[in-house]
Amino acid sequence: MSEKKSKNYTAEFKESAVKLAVESDQPVAKTARELEVNVNTLHTWIDKYHRSKQGNKAAKNEEHLYDEVKRLRKENARLKEERAILKKAAAFFAKEHH
Known part of the structure; x- marks a missing residue:
């Protein structure tokens, strides 16, 4: 049985790979092959990227x-205070007018 050794990719590499995959006209699978990355791994990175962007938008919106x-x-x-002043003024002038 052969052991699979997982590769560790830098954050910069992942970000570049996602940018390339998203902005490119070619299929994600082809981009993954060119970068020598498993296509499922690249899809996972793309999903995480989109989720983090949505999370940032939500935080900004909140x-x-x-x-x-x-x-x-x-x-x-302020409007409640102005209304109270106008009520007092109206009452004052109504009293004065009678």
Whole structure:
């Protein structure tokens, strides 16, 4: 029985391989053969790359939503204060007018 020795690839190599596979017009299998990488391994790297990009977008979106909620709460408090002032002014002028 022959033992399979797993290769360790650098992060830079993986990133370059994914970029080449995604941006190339050729099939992923052909890119994998040219890079001497197992096609399933390359597909795994591509999936991880896409998941990490989506995770970053989600984090940025959550941060954006947090900032938006913070801004809206501040605006809501200001509007409530303005409404209270207008109610008092309306009551004052209604009293004065009678």
